Amino acid sequence: MFSQSVEISGNEPEIKAEELVVFESPMSNFDGAVLGLVEGLTEFLPVSSTGHLILAGNLLGLNSDEPAVDGNGKFIKSESGDGYYTVKDAVDAYCIVIQIAAIAAVLFVYWKDVSSMLLGLVGKSVVGFKLLRNLTVAFIPAVVAGLLLHRAIENYLFSVWPVIYALIMGALAMFFVQDKYGKSFNTATRAVELHELSVKKSFLVGMFQCIALWPGTSRSMVTIIGAYMVGLRPVEAAKFSFLLGLITLSAASVFKIYSDGVNMFAALPVMPLAIGFAVAFASSVVAAKWLVGFLNRRGLAPFAWYRILLAAILVAYFYFNAF
Incomplete structure (x- = not known):
């Protein structure tokens, strides 16, 4: 943690100088490590x-909705210019940008598939092409919906209660899909490979991914559900979900850096951000490798029960003040 003195002018938020002369950095190294661990362990889990x-x-x-300050102690103007960039704005942006660590983990774990796709791009691998x-077709629905709805989503859904609702609804969907499709996987028949999917089925999985724009739903969950439904x-x-995330998360992270990057990096210190990225990468690699085997053995039901338990704890904490 470090402190910054703040310039207060007549055009900036009204703050009594005797009450608030110094702003502390909004994110500590510990905060960065916690956010990195949470991102890494949950990005690929449903x-x-x-x-x-x-x-x-x-x-x-x-x-916090307090105005964020830059390294010179000045308030940071919002993107629109008619208000101020807040601490919450900066942390929300980081929660999207940190997905770059998960992207790096996919590149590390599935480098053979990525290499095959690159060869396919230059006409040297039919399977890779x-x-x-299929991944490109599956990506299109989410990018269109994301561009149209991203501001509304951040303004209205980036809070606790929408997440709780999504956790519960997602759990119910997982129970239904596991019961309907989970018993139909016959190990005696040859598994369908990802490159063998039709364009239509790939697009269907992509439509499911749009649902994940609601925080708390889980991009991994909806793409796995969609993949189950098309016969994978x-x-x-899980592999389709990971590789599709390579494209989707890259697009979301790049867009967020473009729209909020300057303000975010001005508001948050470098060291916690770097620690968060490092922790997220390491934990993403572990989670990605573990999930494949777990899904094959246990299916989606354990994650559905976890979502319900978490939702119950959150309701008790935020509504009943039970803790």
């Missing part, structure tokens, strides 16, 4: 990384 990051930010006290085609087994469904 429990919603964004929802968990929002909850973690609240518990760490990083949801078909895989890249758990191992291939």
